[in-house]
Amino acid sequence: MTKQILEVRNISKAFPISRGWFGFNKQQLRAVRAISLSVHKGQTLGVIGESGCGKTTLARMLVGLQLPDAGEIIINDQNLQRLDPVQRGRAIQYVFQDPISSLNPRMTVGRSLETPLRCLHNLTSAQRKAAIAEIIHAVKLPVDSLARYPHEFSGGQAQRISIARALLAQSPLIVLDEPVSALDVSVQAQIIELLTEIKQEFDLTYIFISHDLAVIEAFCDQVAVMYFGEIVEYGDCSQVLMEPRHPYTRLLASSAPQIGKSLIAESGIGQLPDPLDPPEGCSFAARCPYSTNECIQLQTPRQMTGNSNYVICHHPIANQE
């Protein structure tokens, strides 16, 4: 196995919410609860979940845009919280979902791309030019892009620019937060192809966040399935998605539309629990067809289901083999 590049130990995050008159009634909105993860160099970890599952909060904590309430994030044996912003930017980068809004509308693309070189690496003007030329070529952007403004680009091209900026920071680890969700399928495939190419060329490690099962399956080595702020199943991507052990993973897999297969829709409403008043036991219990009293009352155990695969469930679906 290759070296471990990222380790997340029990990070949690809750947002305080003020309610009532004058906001005296303070409550905690739970976004992420006790998540642990590890990623090895050169791998792509997919994080999948539906809206409100906390995947973006997790991503923002990984790059230091938000501080966890508890827990530690270790990148290359260094604790992220102890790094200054410059060191952090060199260690891990982030690609946003909406490429156009992640670029300053009043700044030429060239200037946006210079920022990481200037602020993270203190390169001279000539060095910056050379580095940008190399990366522009790698992400297949026309050379005249540098003098133009973000609004002149299509979504796919703008996403190439965002990826170029993340590459220029020269960090070995990139968090991709729904990088293709805002794009058309034909462009989506172009960007995924690009991500695959530059991963090889620059020896990168990815954390790929998406709500799209098919994209995750096509692109990732491992997958972590998130539900209501927790990872409910983790493991080898194709194993987990083809033979889900957690009832929620199975629900996701059967809900994704497939050509030539009719959908099995969940009965009932299928709402998430109230994040201001999370349940004691398993948060999926209310929707789960297998739930029993112990699911509602007891803390859910982690059960190993393979080499490193695990599921957090009292009654995981039996292995079909």
Added chain:
Amino acid sequence: MIDFIRKIVRNRLAGLGLIVLFSIFVLAILTPLLPLAPPNEIDTPNRFLLPFSDNALLGTDHLGRDLLSRLLWGTQLSLAVGFVAAFIAGFFGSLLGIVAGYMGGRTDSLIMRSVDILMAFPYILLALAIVAALGPGLLNALIAVAVVNIPFFARNVRGVAVTLAQADFIQSARLSGRSNISILVFELLPNVASVIIIAFSTTVGWMILETAGLSFLGLGSQPPQADLGSMLGEARAALITNPHTSIIPGIMIFLIVMGINLLGDGIRDALDPRLAKGQLEKPSPLTRVSDSLRKSPPIAGTANNAVMEINHLSTNFEVGEVVNKAVRDVSFSINSGECLGLVGESGSGKSVTALSLTRLVASPPGVVVSGSVRISDQELINLPYESVRAIRGRRVAYIFQDPLTSLHPLHRIGQQLTEAMSTHSRGANSVFIDRAKHLLGEVRIPNPERVMEAYPHQLSGGMRQRIGIAMALANDPDLIIADEPTTALDVTVQAQILAILNDLRQQRGLSVLFISHDLNVMAQICDRVAVMYAGEIVEMGRTLDILEHPKHPYTVGLLACSPQIGQGRQNLQPIAGMPLAGHESLNACAFANRCSRVQPVCQKQLVEIVDMDSQSVRCLFPVVES
């Protein structure tokens, strides 16, 4: 810069303001060079000379001082004081606003509450208090006016900075290693600059007035020094006997402030095009139909069993000279009880097609330029507004992507459902309420009574889309047009909505036009599919035929690049290149520039859609399986 001035001058009044203000500025700047009498030289024997007297073009004041000279020197002083005060207020106000907006939290509260306290005092009283504390004098009046206007800038700038501080590009600048100060100066400031300039151009006029007001009260410029306010103040005693002494500075103040305000409006329009006059104009309730189409003879229908038949429909977006052909010559029909899918990527014209059917495309800029839309033998394109309105919602109903935007946020669900019914039919409210509850049950809402009392924002996305479907069903329409109804939803919810739509189709024999970018979703619900590219239908046929034996290279490419679950790790095959822009005129196959099977002839002629087996294909070299 020249372009910017041209934009301003496009607003005629702003152009006038610019000319007036420019002339006054030139005069003020040239004042020291002009052959004027000394402004403060007293000549009592020649007091109150009327305008156009010898040696005094505008006459003299109560001390016999030359009014023209005093006016020009006074204008120079008033402009200088007004602009300097505006710069000071703009600088400190913007600084406070930008820091408060960016830092947020405690800093924000502290700064903005202090600003609020400043604003709690009546405006002019505060200025008077400041001058009273500092003592009269032009410099102190300037300080007072600047301080009084700081809150205006601070609040305006802070409002914009707060939203920008959360923007993705600010976060990515932080990840690129920029420090807070560097973000404020290089990332945030250029984006709030337009707000600052707008605030500046609309306030500098007030500030000149306020300075003049203080001088008028004797708290600003001190005699004998002239500014416009003090000239007015001194002329006050002779207002009746010698009105010209007050009218002349009065006109000057009027011209300056009017010029600034007109120009300010122009600057605002040029910097913030959304606010420009004419842009806020309400679009017409019906898409315009081009004159040539209105005069042309109607196209006869052909299909017998069709609920809706569309022939040769073309819709353009026309902005000035630019014509964007969004829908080009689209023909299809929807049979009773059938679900037809319209699939395509963004900009392919699928939504514009759907909106054109009941002429819902915003006009301007939308124009239907050709074609016919028939619903059970009634032609829609030439109908007057009242008749189209009776068809919308009643015979053709829409389901949109996110009902949060189509539901009224302040009305309860039940109220909106019954209103949808009572618009098109008469009856007792209790009947409508019962029907609404029944409809909510049909879209599998577990507790209809409670949901009837809810407001849209209290429901989840999936629940809102169920309401959207119930609304569409309210008048038992002949056709439902569903425009990306599941795109905004999570997969598990999407599966539920698709199941509901499928059940309703079976129970009610609904005819549906289903619009989506997702072929996998299409496969779940549509009987037939039409694939759109660059405003045209490029392939149409039974869903399974199209998905399993696509003939158009674009359909083949689209299928090859959409990932399928259950296929494991795979390399997707992207379609190279970009789709055609809508304004490019078409004299070749629209897909030729991206097509892997392209031949020289594809670039030279328009391609007609032709029948092939059970499908229709717009391609000269369709994919044929061996």
